[in-house]
Amino acid sequence: MNRMAHPVPPGEEALDALLGAFFKAEMPATWPAFQPPLRVLPFRPAAQAGKRRGFFLSSRVVLAASVALLLLAAWLMPRGPLSDSGSTKINPGQPAAYDPKKGPVIPELLPPGLPSLEEGQKAKEKEAEKKMKSSLRLEQKDGRGTIRIDVEELSDK
Amino acid sequence: MNATPPMADLSSTRAAPVSAARSGQERTDFDSLYQRHSREVWAIAYARWMNADTAMDIAQEAFLRLWKKWEEGEEIVNPRAWLLRVARNLAEDHAKSAFRRNGTHPPATMNGVQARDDAPLEKLEKEEAFAQLRHTLQDMPQADREILTLRYALEYNTDTIAEMLGINTTAVHMRLSRARQRLADRLKARGVSDDL
Numbered sequence: 011m012n013r014m015a016h017p018v019p020p021g022e023e024a025l026d027a028l029l030g031a032f033f034k035a036e037m038p039a040t041w042p043a044f045q046p047p048l049r050v051l052p053f054r055p056a057a058q059a060g061k062r063r064g065f066f067l068s069s070r071v072v073l074a075a076s077v078a079l080l081l082l083a084a085w086l087m088p089r090g091p092l093s094d095s096g097s098t099k100i101n102p103g104q105p106a107a108y109d110p111k112k113g114p115v116i117p118e119l120l121p122p123g124l125p126s127l128e129e130g131q132k133a134k135e136k137e138a139e140k141k142m143k144s145s146l147r148l149e150q151k152d153g154r155g156t157i158r159i160d161v162e163e164l165s166d167k
Numbered sequence: 168m169n170a171t172p173p174m175a176d177l178s179s180t181r182a183a184p185v186s187a188a189r190s191g192q193e194r195t196d197f198d199s200l201y202q203r204h205s206r207e208v209w210a211i212a213y214a215r216w217m218n219a220d221t222a223m224d225i226a227q228e229a230f231l232r233l234w235k236k237w238e239e240g241e242e243i244v245n246p247r248a249w250l251l252r253v254a255r256n257l258a259e260d261h262a263k264s265a266f267r268r269n270g271t272h273p274p275a276t277m278n279g280v281q282a283r284d285d286a287p288l289e290k291l292e293k294e295e296a297f298a299q300l301r302h303t304l305q306d307m308p309q310a311d312r313e314i315l316t317l318r319y320a321l322e323y324n325t326d327t328i329a330e331m332l333g334i335n336t337t338a339v340h341m342r343l344s345r346a347r348q349r350l351a352d353r354l355k356a357r358g359v360s361d362d363l
Contacts, residue, residue, distance in 0.1 A: 025351055026319075031293075032300050033320035036219050037206075042227075044201040046194070046234050 071155035075148055078157045082146060088134035197237060201230055204247050207331065208254045210320050214313040215258035217305050225261060229253045251331070299359045303350060311346035318343060 147158040208229050213222035229250050236243060243249045304312055317323045317331065325339040332339070 022347075025347060025354075028296065028300060029315060029319040029350075032297050033316065035297065036213065037320055038209075038219060038223060041205065042223070044198060044205070044227075044230055044234075046197075047231060 067153070067155065071148060071150070074155060074157050075146075078146060078159060082144065082159065086135075086144075088131045193237070197234060200233075200246055204250055205230065206321055207247070207317075208250050210316045211251055211254045211313065212258045213320065214316040215255070215309060216261070217301055217312070221261065222258075225254055225257045228257055247331075296359060299354065299357055303353045303357060303359075306353065307346070307349060310342065311349060314339070314342050315346050315350070 143162040143164055145160045145162075147160070149156045149158055205226055208226040209222045212225035212229075213219060216222060216225075232253055233243070233246060233250060304315070314328060314332075317328050323331070325336045325343070328343075329336045329339045334342075
C-alpha cells in the first residue's frame with residue numbers, strides 16, 4: 011500500500027536524489043536576517059529629569075513639614091492622665107440615667123469637686139500657651155531641606 | 168556532490184574571537200557570523216527534531232544568546248563551536264519541554280498529515296515519499312540524522328563535515344555510508360521503494 015510507483019530513479023543514486031530533494035524541501039526558502047533584541051531604556055530627557063528632581067525635593071520638604079506639624083501638635087496637646095483613684099464607681103446592675111432632652115446620661119468618672127476632662131484640657135492648653143513659645147521654620151541649604159523647631163520657655167513674670 | 172557552499176568558509180571562523188572590544192561595525196561582524204553559521208546551527212537543530220520551524224526557532228535563540236554574550240563583552244574564542252553546542256543543548260531542552268507538553272506522543276506524529284488539496288499525482292507521490300522518509304529518519308539514531316542533514320541539506324563535503332564534527336574524514340565516510348545503508352534498509356522495509 012505504501013509502495014511507490016517510481017518516485018525516484020533506481021540504485022544508490024536514488025537514495026541520494028530522494029535525500030537531496032527531501033532536505034532541500036525542508037530548508038527554509040527565505041532565510042531570515044538576524045534581528046537583535048531591542049534595548050528598552052527608560053526615556054528621560056535632561057530637562058524632565060531636573061523637573062522630577064525638583065518635584066522629589068519639594069515633596070520631601072512637604073512631607074517633613076507635615077511630620078513636624080504632627081509632632082508639634084502632639085507635643086502641644088495636653089497629656090493629662092485620668093486619675094484612677096478618684097473614679098466614680100459604676101454599678102452595672104443599676105440602669106443608666108436618661109435625660110429626655112440630652113439622651114443617656116454618662117456618669118462622670120472623676121470625683122466630685124474636680125473639673126471635668128474638657129475643662130482640664132482647656133486649662134492645660136492655656137497654661138501651656140502661657141509658658142511656652144514655639145516656632146517652626148523650613149530652611150533650605152545646599153539643596154537640602156531642614157526643619158527648625160524653636161521652643162522657648164517663658165518666665166512667669 | 169562534494170560541493171561546499173560559500174558559507175562554509177571555516178578558515179575565518181576558527182580564530183574569530185568574540186571579544187569585549189567592540190567598534191561601530193559590531194553589527195556587521197555579527198551579521199557575517201550569522202550568515203556563515205546560521206544554516207549549520209539550523210541543521211544541528213533540525214537533525215534532532217526533523218522540523219524546520221522548530222529548528223529555525225532554536226537557531227535564532229542560539230544566535231540571540233551569542234548576541235547577548237557579545238553585548239556583555241564575554242570572550243568566546245570559537246563562536247561556531249559555541250553556537251553548535253548551544254543549539255544541541257537547546258534542542259535537548261526543547262525535547263524535554265515538548266515531552267511535557269505532548270506526553271508520550273511526539274509532536275512529529277502530525278508531520279505526516281497532509282492537506283487534501285487536489286494535487287497532481289506526482290506531487291502526491293513525492294509528498295508520500297517524503298513523509299515516509301521523515302518517519303524513517305525520525306526512527307534513526309541522531310548521529311545518523313545529523314550527518315545526513317549536513318551532507319544533504321547543507322551539501323557539505325566530507326572534509327567540512329569532519330571539521331565541523333571534530334572527527335577525521337575516514338570516520339565521516341564510514342558514518343555516512345552506514346547511515347545511508349541503514350536508511351535504505353528501513354525504507355525498503357517500509358516498502359517505499361525496492362530500488363534503493
